[in-house]
Amino acid sequence: MREAPPPEPSVPSIRDELEELRDELRQKALPGERLIETHRRLAGESLERRRRADLLERIAECLPINIFAKDSEHRYLLANRNVSKLAERESSEVIGKTDFDLAPEPAARAIRASxxxxxxxGGMLLEELELESAAGVKRHLLVGKTLVQSEQTEERVLIGFSIDITESKRVERELRDKIALIEQQRAVIRALSTPIIEVWDRVLTVPMLGALDSARAGAVMEDLLADVSRRGARFAILDLTGVEAMDTGTAAHLLKLVQAIRLLGAEGIITGVPPGGAKAMVGLGLDLGGITTLASLREGLWYCMKRMRAGAVA
Incomplete structure (x- = not known):
């Protein structure tokens, strides 16, 4: 009788042994292989850092602003192309220099003071600086800067940016000048539309024309009271003959003006009240007994002359 052949090893058991052997080899990896792994990892990190640094450098060079960094001795550690243009130097001539090496002394003093x-x-500083170049050209800069600590040297580093706002300042100045001119023209127009005339010694008259609204009445009140006080007027005639329209708000302004004139020691007289104005004044429901109203400017002038003569005789 033949003997039975021995059983063949099962496949799963061989695979298990191979896995165990591979794990054992990993645990007994040579130091050189570990160094290679570490080198690869560090090389990858270094490449990523270089990529980020290159991206930041491109951003600093492409943006239309000045970007810089200085050490504790105010020497430039970093300056983008725009800083070099502002200093009228090459980039290599900026690094390691101070503002006193690169700019006229007045500009350098202003930057150092900032x-x-x-x-x-400390914190964040944001301010405007006016600097003058060696050629005498004045530039306005909006400057922002702060302090950070270097990871390598633990030294405080000043980093910042500046934006040339010279053109916007010029536009702003021109706009202010135009607004001032408009205000002057408006004052002239207002004076021409409601002139205050001294028709007699200490007798003022204000002939009003066109539509009379509350804003215009308020302006007349301000100007007339100032003239009454300045000239020591005794009478002030508000002639409404040429007024086309007037609402209750305007009528209230005129009545207040007459009362204010009285407080200054003068007498306010209203002449030539149009029908619409009379209706507006009556609509206020006020007692008009203490206010002198006459039909025309001529009557108003005669009234003032009679009162002055009577006072002189007395």
Missing amino acids: DERLLAR
């Missing part, structure tokens, strides 16, 4: 303000207060 840096000192940041060092004294």
Whole structure:
């Protein structure tokens, strides 16, 4: 009788042994292989850092602003192309230099004073500086800066940016000048539309024309009271003969004006009240007994002359 052949090893058991052997080899990896792995990892991190640094450099060069960094001795550690243009130097001539090496002394003093303000207060400093180049060209800069600590040296580093706002300042100045001119023209127009005339010694008259609204009545009140006080007027005649329209709000302004004139020691007289104005005044429901109203400017002038003569005789 033949003997039975021995059983063949099962496939799963061989695979298990191979896995165990592979794990054992991993645990007994040579130091050189570990160094290679570490080198690859560090190389990958270094490549990522270089990629980020290159991206930041491109951003700094492409943006239309000045970007810079200075050490504790105010020497430039970093300056983008725009800073070099502002200093009228090559980039290599900016690094390691101070503002006193790169700019005229008045501009350098202004920049240094700005840096000192940041060092004294800390935080973030945002301000405007006016600097003059060696050629005498004045530039306005909006400057922002702060302090950070270097990871390598633990030194405080001043980093910042500046934006040339010279053109916007010029536009702003022109706009202010135009607004001032408009205000002057408006004052002239207002004076021409409601002139205050001294028709007799200490007798003022204000002939009003066109539509009379509350805003215009308020302006007349301000100007007339100032003239009454300045000239020591005794009478002030408000002639409404040429007024086309007047509402109750305007009528209230005129009545207040007459009362204010009385407080200054003068007498306010209203002449030539149009029908619409009379209706507006009556609609206020006020007692008009103490206010002198006459039909025309001529009557108003005669009234003032008689009162002055009577006072002189007395």
